[in-house]
Amino acid sequence: MTEKYEYRVTGMTCGHCEASVRSEVSQLTGVTGVDVSAKTGTLVVESEAPLTDADVLAAVDEAGYAAVRA
Template identity: 65%
Template sequence: MSTTEYQVTGMTCGHCETAIRAEVSEISGVTGIEVSATTGCLTVTTDNSLDDTAVIAAVDEAGYTAVRS
């Protein structure tokens, strides 16, 4: 199991968190997602190695910007 954190810009509310959670949950191997608009933090847990490109693209698809912390 692997956990990776990202800083996300543009989140302001629960709707933002939900949109990001929905997109990231579609990535193969993701087993857990924690996202907080208050802290701007996204934590992704996977059962294998995580492709940062896929996570960043999923956050982008939701309308936000992410960088690995």
């Protein structure tokens, strides 16, 4: 069963920002899809395994941005 997690990300301004967040979050175990938009400041993660907010937020932080659960 696929779970969907939604976050608000601050600090993204361009496609490179989106790619950085996508790259880090995609590495989390079980992630099957990542939709990120600098324009709207949103991140939607789909996963076949349960994810913790802490893991997703740490991945976003690793990319150089801040996020909160939407």
